[in-house]
Amino acid sequence: MEVLAAILLAALALRVVIGEVMGGTPVLQSWTTVFVSIAVQAVPFVVLGTLLSAAITVFVPPSFFAKALPRHPVLAVPVAGAAGAVLPGCECASVPVAGALVRRGVTPAAALAFLLSAPAINPVVLVSTGVAFGGDLKMVGARLAASLVTAVLMGWLWLRLGKEDWLRLPRGHEHHEGGKFAGFLAAARHDMTQAGGFLAIGALTAATLNVTVPPEWLRAVADNPVLSVLALAGLAVILSICSEADAFVAASLTEFSWTAKLAFLVVGPMIDIKLFAMQIGSFGRQFAFRFAPATFVVAVLVSVAVGALLW
Amino acid sequence: MVRKATHSVILLLVGGALLKISIDGTYVRYVKEGMLPLLYVAGGVLVTVAVLSLVAVYRGKREESHEHEHSFDAAWLLLLPLLAVLLVAPPALGGFSAARSGSALGTAPEKAEFPPLPAGDPVRLSVLDYASRSVFDSGKTLGDRRLKLSGFLMTAPDGGLYLARMRITCCAADGRPVKVGLTGQVPGGLKADQWVEVTGKYSTRSGKDQINDETIPYFQVETLTQIAAPKKPYES
Secondary structure: OHHHHHHHHHHHHHHHHHHHHHHOOOHHHHHHHHHOOOOOHHHHHHHHHHHHHHHHHHHHHHHHHHHHOOOHHHHHHHHHHHHHHHOOHHHHHHHHHHHHHHHOOOHHHHHHHHHHHHHHHHHHHHHHHHHOOOOOOOHHHHHHHHHHHHHHHHHHHHHHHOHHOOOOOOOOOOOOHHHHHHHHHHHHHHHHHHHHHHHHHHHHHHHHHHHHHHHHHHHHHHHOHHHHHHHHHHHHHOOOOOOOOHHHHHHHHOOOOOHHHHHHHHHHHHHHHHHHHHHHHHHHHHHHHHHHHHHHHHHHHHHHHHHHHOO | HHHHHHHHHHHHHHHHHHHHHEEEEEEHHOEOOHHHHHHHHHHHHHHHHHHHHHHHHHHHOEEEEEEHHHHOOOHHHHHHHHHHHHHOOOOOHHHHHHOOOOOOOOOOOOOOOOOOOOOOOOEEEEEEHHHHHHHHOOOOOOOOEEEEEEEEEOOOOOOEEEEEEEEOOOOOOHHHEEEEEEEOOOOOOOOOOOOEEEEEEEEEEEEOOOOOOEEEEEEEEEEEEEOOOOOOEOOO
């Protein structure tokens, strides 16, 4: 508490100096704007996601999910993946919700399929994709198919190769002396501070790359069919923009192939710097360092396959 | 217990900061206008959770806590965006970002039919609307009408001036510029990043953005006035 007060007072004292330095440096100014923007954009979704997650943790009994999902994990994965279509939010909301699902006994493979598909295939995202591409339904269909396939493949991959002890989940909060409401409050506060803190790291990194990676790099690879896909997939990881907006950015990357744009739209909601930081926070480092690169590879391969079929 | 109180204070400050930028309107520098209700809800929830927690601490209610298990407490990192908002209050994106991306008109609408211009002389158009009508419709609906645009100035690669405006969809991280070249009665001595209002007419001249090969339409300037940066800096 004293440390908090000291930090705030020191920052207030330095306010003038900070203002002077920022005012004279456009890079720093843009960096701060992008950093604050990602945070301000994401916080409402994190807050809603953590409320939902806390509500699931405290009020929904594990038996509910046991009944709602097919008993066999191999079948539960596609059902959970398709269920992602009902959470109309950005990716920031799905991380805490997926964490709560695992805590409530949902098989991790199914929860992970949900984590990946929810931000990519919900109606809000699909509609904005259609709008961004001027009513071109091909891109909407390609995005839906490639995202769903990637999510399900990742779920099955987890069933085959995943180990439960890679997951480091925070313990449940259900045993509170103060009753359910106190438990809800504690779970919400815990998730908000932790998810919020990791979101801040992600926003910081994304903003740094956003203003420092030279735009010429993209231009240089746009004509190469292989590199252009990897470049836009990498750009999606770096930019960390929310899945409701990424189609508009993709549509403005006019110099790239359709497959490359599709890779951008499939990779972005599933794995980016901001999400990676949040996954470390919610599931632990052991998990995130394996799951994130695997997601990237599978998402790129599936996008290329779908792109080859369509274009 | 101490940690619970500290976390609550941090959440209170973050919620307060969200409410502050919502109330004073500076949130439009960072996110789209439609986010306002969500910002109020999120700010309200954060403040409520924080206050209820603080009340519980004050009453000395015991709460079986698992929170000291983490050796690393991510909550402190929330102070970074908080301090950035409260102390730096960063301005809207401008020329620096616009110079880094290609002009973003998007894909041409399937049926390139633009409605006729509204009445008025001059007619106020957004930079995006002007650029779309120029590029996708060869300026047919612009004709010989007097038009008024506003945006900030950028130095073009050929040494001339672009009038630019950032577009955002969700937040400034997805911001991308729309650029219109200025030709005609452009006064000298103008600096990049200055906001201006120009009146004039459609020009048949066009150029290419070197970053993404997108067409940059031109605008025939009759008058140019320097203005203050507007409250709502982005187009969508």
